[in-house]
Amino acid sequence: MVQHIQAAQYFSISGRKTRVSLSSAGLVLDCPQSGWRNHKCTVIPFSKIVTTECKKSHKTSVGRHWLVKTIKLSTFSFGLVKHGYRTLGSGDHNGDEDGTESLVVHYVKEQKNKGLIQLKQISLNHTDSDVIKKWSDAIRNYSCQVSRRPKKLLVFINPFGGRGNARNLWESKILPIFQLAGITCQVVVTDHANHALTLLQTVPLHGHDGVISVGGDGMFAEVFNGVTIRAARDASLDVDDKATEFVRPGIRVGFIPGGSTDSISMCLHGTTDPVTAALHIVLGDSMLVDAVAIHSAQRLERFAMTMVSYGYFGDLMTHSENYRWLGRSRYSLSGVRTFLANKSYPGKVSYVADDDDQAGLLGAECGEGCHTCSDQVQGQEGERGQGENQGETNNSVVREFEVVGRFLAVSSATLSCSCRHTVPGLSPSAHTGDGTTDLIIVHNTFHLNYLRYLFRTAFNMSHPFRLPFVQAVRVKSWSFTPQDDEIQSAWNCDGEVLKNVKIFVKSHKQLVPVFARGVYNKIYQTERKLVEEAQLFDDIPVL
Secondary structure: OOOOOOEEEEEEEOOEEEEEEEOOOEEEEEEEOOOOOOEEEEEEEHHHEEEEEEEEOOOOOOEEEOOOOOOOOOOOOOOOOOOEEEOOEOOEOOOOOOOOEEEEEEEEEEEOOOOEEEEEEEEEEEOOHHHHHHHHHHHHHHHHHHOOOOOEEEEEEOOOOOOOOHHHHHHHHHHHHHHHOOOEEEEEEOOOOOHHHHHOOOOOOOOOOEEEEEEOHHHHHHHHHHHHHHHHHHOOOOOOOOOOOOEOOOOEEEEEEOOOOOHHHHHHOOOOOHHHHHHHHHOOOOEEEEEEEEEOOOOEEEEEOOEEEEEHHHHHHHHHHHHHHHOOHHHHHHHHHHHHHOOOEEEEEEEEEOOOOOHHHHOOOOOOOOOOOOOOOOOOOOOEOEEOHHHHOOOOOOOEEEEEEEEEEEEEEOOOOOOOOOOOOOOOOOOOOOOOEEEEEEEOOOHHHHHHHHHHHHHOOOOHHHOOOEEEEEEEEEEEEEOOOOOOOOEEEOOEEEOOOOEEEEEEEEEEEEOOOOOOOHHHHHHHHHHHHHHHOOOOOOO
16 A cells, blocks of 8 residues: 655646646645536546646647646655646636647546546646656556556467457557557467467566466466466476466456457456456456366366356357357357256256355355455465365365256356356356356256256345255356267357366366456445545645
């Protein structure tokens, strides 16, 4: 937290003489107003300031004016407060400066209920270039101290995935934002499946502050799999051993959503807006997110962050791969076809339950400031992810369960799995950083019953887990064994098809550092807002 920053200066903003102060948390604009309300105080926190620019204005008449009383507040404020000039407008002595300097402050404005972040700017005008430069340097300096903002990124662009416009999205919308923020980008355009995953095993990552994917969920899965496997191998861990406690990568990963479903963006940002995702990266937002390791009998198959699903969702994904040319519409077509087929598959599900949080399956939704996920240690390179075995060795009893039968779907939701088609998500109360995954078993039933499940999952008017043929449990690890003499489905792992059906899945707590802060949740933000508002007005100087 930035503390004891004290400085004040008068600038002209939109032709109005405005007192601007630096408080302990941001830029305070005391704007004069007409009518009964003489002043309007606007605060731009340092955490929301992206950058500043110094520009020149060019007009015709300049008048010298004593704008501000010199206030010597601290060593920091010395030199920030000087004599200034303002424009002598026609009939209005509050007009914009003529031939003055402008300090353009680029900042973000949030629509928290929608999860959106927009880039805004405001111009502070003054006749003294020294004032402009010193205030610009000060604002930049303290904005960068608020969070670990990236300076250099490794970017992977998938030009084929989703809607096929990832490269255009990058060049037209995202790159200009990164350039404005002073971020250097090394860009790789992938040309085949697992290109990013393979390259990340050998490419030097030293000097990079993050690895970013531009594309759909599959592209992001490649990126975070790549950095996680790389971290494990650098630590000389056996990635193919299902008992391995994986280490947390020392570099953050991020994503610019440009796919068909963009579930990861919905789960962590609450929106699929690519500009919002880019601004989360620019601001250096950071959180630690759970991931599950999926092992077959012989090796690590992959990591997954959102969904691992067999049966209905596996068949849907397998079928939809043949219709990629339809874009996101292919999921609706394949969904109808898979529903009408109503195939069930026999097998055995074994799991280790998390006895501490079964009630949480029907509890409050996770989000920014969630108490369950708040025990995070940010930014420690090579730190081991807090796997479930760490807690089970200390006087706790591991309880294993088995479910045998025919299943329409067996799914594991590590995050809520929210997406455009299912906004509440497969498991609305799943947590981002509690070290568990929600195992959802849908037993064989009639078409109408399964339609009830799909309808409740899509709209959450009534909780799908309350249906008698649905079994949901919060687990730390689980496995699936198919019946060998029957036709088998495939696994849908974060939008990618896995055909090796017999698997073991284990959750690793807060394994992946991601450029995100979590979905806005009003429940968790009320207390935090009160604290922040109190801090904003600490140490504001009085004239």
